[in-house]
Amino acid sequence: MLFNYKAVDGNNIQREGTVEAPSIDAAISAVQKRGYTLVSIDEQGKSDGILGALNIEFSFFQTVSNKDVVILSRQIATLFQAQVSPLRIFRLLSAEVENPQLQLAMNRIVEDLQAGSSISRALAMHPDIFSSFYVNLVRAGEESGSLEKSFDYLADYLDRQYEVVAKARNALVYPAFVVTIFVVVMGMMLTLVIPNIAKILTDSGQELPIYTKIVIGISNFMVDYIGVILLLLLAGGVSLWRFSKTSVGKRAIDEFIISVPYLGDLQRKLLLTRICDNMATMLDSGISIVQALEVTSDVVDNEVYREIVQSALVEVTGGRSFADAISEYPEIPGVLAQMAKVGEETGSLGSILTTLANFYRREVNNAVDTLIGLIEPAMIVMLGLGVGVLLASVLMPIYNLSSAF
Numbered sequence: 001m002l003f004n005y006k007a008v009d010g011n012n013i014q015r016e017g018t019v020e021a022p023s024i025d026a027a028i029s030a031v032q033k034r035g036y037t038l039v040s041i042d043e044q045g046k047s048d049g050i051l052g053a054l055n056i057e058f059s060f061f062q063t064v065s066n067k068d069v070v071i072l073s074r075q076i077a078t079l080f081q082a083q084v085s086p087l088r089i090f091r092l093l094s095a096e097v098e099n100p101q102l103q104l105a106m107n108r109i110v111e112d113l114q115a116g117s118s119i120s121r122a123l124a125m126h127p128d129i130f131s132s133f134y135v136n137l138v139r140a141g142e143e144s145g146s147l148e149k150s151f152d153y154l155a156d157y158l159d160r161q162y163e164v165v166a167k168a169r170n171a172l173v174y175p176a177f178v179v180t181i182f183v184v185v186m187g188m189m190l191t192l193v194i195p196n197i198a199k200i201l202t203d204s205g206q207e208l209p210i211y212t213k214i215v216i217g218i219s220n221f222m223v224d225y226i227g228v229i230l231l232l233l234l235a236g237g238v239s240l241w242r243f244s245k246t247s248v249g250k251r252a253i254d255e256f257i258i259s260v261p262y263l264g265d266l267q268r269k270l271l272l273t274r275i276c277d278n279m280a281t282m283l284d285s286g287i288s289i290v291q292a293l294e295v296t297s298d299v300v301d302n303e304v305y306r307e308i309v310q311s312a313l314v315e316v317t318g319g320r321s322f323a324d325a326i327s328e329y330p331e332i333p334g335v336l337a338q339m340a341k342v343g344e345e346t347g348s349l350g351s352i353l354t355t356l357a358n359f360y361r362r363e364v365n366n367a368v369d370t371l372i373g374l375i376e377p378a379m380i381v382m383l384g385l386g387v388g389v390l391l392a393s394v395l396m397p398i399y400n401l402s403s404a405f
Contacts, residue, residue, distance in 0.1 A: 002020055017111055076089055080147055108125065138151070182383055265367065280350050
């Protein structure tokens with residue numbers, strides 16, 4: 001939520017602005033942390049009537065994509081290398097950003113920096129845009145005095161992640177679109193076209209082939225119970241969505257996804273790429289392995305692997321090695337645990353994890369290319385069989401009927 005505030009600073013100069021916080025108490029705390037004495041604060045849009053409501057609805061649909069953050073990080077890294085001050089960097093980029101939500105966040109970051117906040121703390125105020133991984137890497141750069149290197153790491157890391165995820169997602173867009181169109185067309189044929197043809201065939205009195213009877217039976221069922229079918233699909237979709245929001249449901253769905261043949265293997269490699277790349281980037285930035293595991297557990301978007309990383313965090317905190325902590329899980333390949341052990345023994349765990357991340361990234365690219373090569377002929381066969389059975393079940397009786405005269 002956004003809150004408008006009026007306050008005075010230490011020099012009794014009046015300040016006005018906005019702050020983003022989950023509650024009004026958190027907003028008051030955020031304003032006071034800037035060193036201001038609060039005069040008034042209220043939720044933005046609360047008293048704006050219809051226009052305020054429309055503004056809230058509009059901002060709800062505005063999102064900041066990974067691509068926006070990648071480009072922003074690259075620009076920040078370039079400006080840091082040019083020895084531009086942090087405040088001027090964010091002020092320049094806030095005027096250049098095209099995404100309205102990102103521009104709003106950048107303006108607030110500029111305000112926080114002007115109030116004396118650190119970059120990492122200002123970025124942490126926008127968790128929907130800058131992840132805990134992003135903030136921790138920036139904080140490490142601030143502590144080591146190498147912010148330009150941190151933003152370089154971030155730009156490279158986000159670029160790699162965006163490329164891998166985008167390629168995997170794009171590989172599934174075309175088949176998903178074709179299958180959806182196929183299902184819609186077949187449904188229209190069975191509910192609109194087949195019933196009219198079925199009436200002609202049944203009135204002719206001829207004995208219909210078994211496959212024609214099956215198609216007509218399916219068509220009659222869909223016509224008679226189309227409302228029930230749609231309600232069941234809607235109820236099933238809502239129930240599945242609500243189930244996926246629970247901890248048990250999310251874990252069950254994530255476990256099912258990684259167990260699906262071939263697609264599950266692709267998802268596992270994507271997750272391993274993210275884990276290895278995330279940890280390697282943080283370790284190379286001087287962050288401890290305990291903090292790297294803690295942040296990685298927040299970044300991994302699969303409950304099964306999140307539990308593995310969290311369990312490894314507990315064991316590493318207790319004094320066990322990282323390699324031993326992950327070696328007991330079947331979801332972690334043996335080669336990863338063995339190479340991690342070598343990295344820990346030689347003091348080069350970061351470079352070992354970088355090598356593993358590159359390896360799994362190549363595996364993902366190869367798997368996606370193979371998947372694209374297999375999907376196209378499989379879809380042609382599936383569509384051909386579906387259309388062929390439907391046409392044969394209708395045309396053969398019509399041909400027999402016309403040849404009888």
